[in-house]
Each structure stands twice: as C-alpha cells, then as structure tokens.
Amino acid sequence: MIDHFGINCSDWAKSQEFYDKVLGVLGYTRQMDVGVAVGYGSDGHPAFWIGDAPAGNVAGPNREVHIAFAAKDAAAVQAFFHTALALGAEPLHEPRLWPEYHDKYYGAFVRDPDGNNVEAVFHGGGPTG
Structure with a gap:
C-alpha cells in the first residue's frame, strides 16, 4: 500500500x-x-x-507530510489524480514520468484537505509502458 x-x-x-x-x-x-x-x-x-x-520554504508548526501510495499501473495513477481533483484537491503535479527518480517512475501529486503532499506512483513506466 x-x-x-x-x-x-x-x-x-x-x-x-x-x-x-x-x-x-x-x-x-x-x-x-x-x-x-x-x-x-x-x-x-x-x-x-x-x-x-x-530549503523547501516550509513555514509554521504544521509542516506537510509526503506520502506515496503504490499504484498497480499507470491508469491507476491517472485515476487517483482525476478523482482527487474531482474532490477539490489542489493539483501539485499531473501524472508523468519522473526520470530524476528512475526511468520508469510514473507519479502524480496532489495536496490533501489538510495540506499534505499525497502521491500515487507506479514503478513500471507511463501509459505506454
């Protein structure tokens, strides 16, 4: 999970x-x-x-937490992102490959209702593999 x-x-x-x-x-x-x-x-x-x-310009006593949930595939990363937006989440990063992590790192990031950075990630590449 x-x-x-x-x-x-x-x-x-x-x-x-x-x-x-x-x-x-x-x-x-x-x-x-x-x-x-x-x-x-x-x-x-x-x-x-x-x-x-x-360095991240995090202010105040309630600093954000980052948590990434494992997704079963790229489509699940996209579904996570679009579902979160439909619920009013702030988009941080649309689904895409993040080669700075590794060449098949496909993730999307949103801010949850409490201001935390929440991500869904699939380690098998983007929509085309």
Missing part, C-alpha cells in the same frame, strides 16, 4: 546525522540524496525520506 513517505526537518545537518546512524543500525542506508532531501531504505528503494524544511 505505502510506497514511501517523507517528513521535513528543521535542523538539516542534525537530522541527517540522526537518521544516518539510527537507521544504519537497523540495516538501512541512504539510497538517494538530492541535496534538499535524502531517501533511506535498502535494495535501491528509498522508502523513508527526510527533507530540509528551510
């Missing part, structure tokens, strides 16, 4: 040190580092992300 999720951190250096060490003893390592976010996991799949809150 859950593909990955992320939290924002106010002290970027301290948070990186903390998660590098506490997740390291559990056998997890950095799988991706994109400068303002680090993804931890195993086997090449970052399942837990931390983000640099100040």
